[in-house]
Amino acid sequence: xxxxxxxxxxxxxxxxxxxxxxxxxxxxxxxxxxxxxxxxxxxxxxxxxxxxxxxxxxxxxxxxxxxxxxxxxxxxxxxxxxxxxxxxxxxxxxxxxxxxxxxxxxxxxxxxxxxxxxx
Amino acid sequence: xxxxxxxxxxxxxxxxxxxxxxxxxxxxxxxxxxxxxxxxxxxxxxxxxxxxxxxxxxxxxxxxxxxxxxxxxxxxxxxxxxxxxxxxxxxxxxxxxxxxxxxxxxxxxxxxxxxxxxxxxxxxxxxxxxxxxxxxxxxxxxxxxxxxxxxxxxxxxxxxxxxxxxxxxxxxxxxxxxxxxxxxxxxxxxxxxxxxxxxxxxxxxxxxxxxxxxxxxxxxxxxxxxxxxxxxxxxxxxxxxxxxxxxxxxxxxxxxxxxxxxxxxxxxxxxxxxxxxxxxxxxxxxxxxxxxxxxxxxxxxxxxxxxxxxxxxxxxxx
Numbered sequence: 001x002x003x004x005x006x007x008x009x010x011x012x013x014x015x016x017x018x019x020x021x022x023x024x025x026x027x028x029x030x031x032x033x034x035x036x037x038x039x040x041x042x043x044x045x046x047x048x049x050x051x052x053x054x055x056x057x058x059x060x061x062x063x064x065x066x067x068x069x070x071x072x073x074x075x076x077x078x079x080x081x082x083x084x085x086x087x088x089x090x091x092x093x094x095x096x097x098x099x100x101x102x103x104x105x106x107x108x109x110x111x112x113x114x115x116x117x118x119x
Numbered sequence: 120x121x122x123x124x125x126x127x128x129x130x131x132x133x134x135x136x137x138x139x140x141x142x143x144x145x146x147x148x149x150x151x152x153x154x155x156x157x158x159x160x161x162x163x164x165x166x167x168x169x170x171x172x173x174x175x176x177x178x179x180x181x182x183x184x185x186x187x188x189x190x191x192x193x194x195x196x197x198x199x200x201x202x203x204x205x206x207x208x209x210x211x212x213x214x215x216x217x218x219x220x221x222x223x224x225x226x227x228x229x230x231x232x233x234x235x236x237x238x239x240x241x242x243x244x245x246x247x248x249x250x251x252x253x254x255x256x257x258x259x260x261x262x263x264x265x266x267x268x269x270x271x272x273x274x275x276x277x278x279x280x281x282x283x284x285x286x287x288x289x290x291x292x293x294x295x296x297x298x299x300x301x302x303x304x305x306x307x308x309x310x311x312x313x314x315x316x317x318x319x320x321x322x323x324x325x326x327x328x329x330x331x332x333x334x335x336x337x338x339x340x341x342x343x344x345x346x347x348x349x350x351x352x353x354x355x356x357x358x359x360x361x362x363x364x365x366x367x368x369x370x371x372x373x374x375x376x377x378x379x380x381x382x383x384x385x386x387x388x389x390x391x392x393x394x395x396x397x398x399x400x401x402x403x404x405x406x407x408x409x410x411x412x413x414x415x416x417x418x419x420x421x422x423x424x425x426x427x428x429x430x431x432x433x434x435x436x437x
Contacts, residue, residue: 118350119310119329
């Protein structure tokens, strides 16, 4: 093998490992909440920043608040206001379902200890 | 030649990397998350869309409140006519399985509680037994199933598949994934049931069970693979009357949510069995429940009203 072969091999090794690293990094879940409207992802919310959001549900606006790594619905257009009554959620897999509005909010922070939690 | 071999092995390093693919769905009033670990994105996308189609199909078929072609809503209305009705083969099979479980659980698992469930859901005040009884028939014995035909001796029975439909669909999906050769997956339905294959990275899945008395705490961790796990309980699903919580699991004999346990978790390979038995075992005293668990070879964890934890055969998962 001559010098060029070695260069090629080194380049390929470099590409391989950077791809490997890329996939590993992109697979990592962060501390975030996903908001769905009728099965479609409409918003990704960073839970590390306190903020307020508004999305449109089937019946009207749904107001969302993020505070201290937690997320909740503050107001929504529905008869029973079940999802604002639910209060804050923050743990991985926890979900707020606003049924009349077809809005779902799910926390996806990666809990190292469990793959899934049942209740 | 040497060059080619080296290149080949280096290419192996870049390709064939298993990845996590995730898909969220909302069917049967339930939020569903599917995770598949695979290297072939095209296959996974096809799988996701096939699975969604299965959920969608059964979502419409089992809908009690909205009419779709030959679905449960339609059937409940047709039953009022007191004649034999030919029904969709898929719905027939599901009803047949449901009635079999009714008999296997000494009539504790019933899909004929639609009338009573409606009263519990819509009443402003705690319903009395008389009120519940007056809401209509709750007797599944009145329903006859034969060769794709259904007949009801009682015209006002209202069928409700909410307690079995999710497990039934998960069983179809489990077989589908098996046929496709997909082994590494995790399907979460709501907060109370999962279907797992092998773990993508570790040896086993770690499943945490939430304490029904302190919902911030996990009271048990299970380590396992390739199974279905269903939890039934009172944490998320209840009726509320003047500040008092009542479980959504109704005893077909008393028409009231007379629960022995706050939470019951059942583990078995069959998702229909875990779904049906977890609901049934909430209503049964532990000793009676243990007999049923042994009979069907399932593993169970009970969290009783007094906060006592009882188990049946879960040693391998601890």
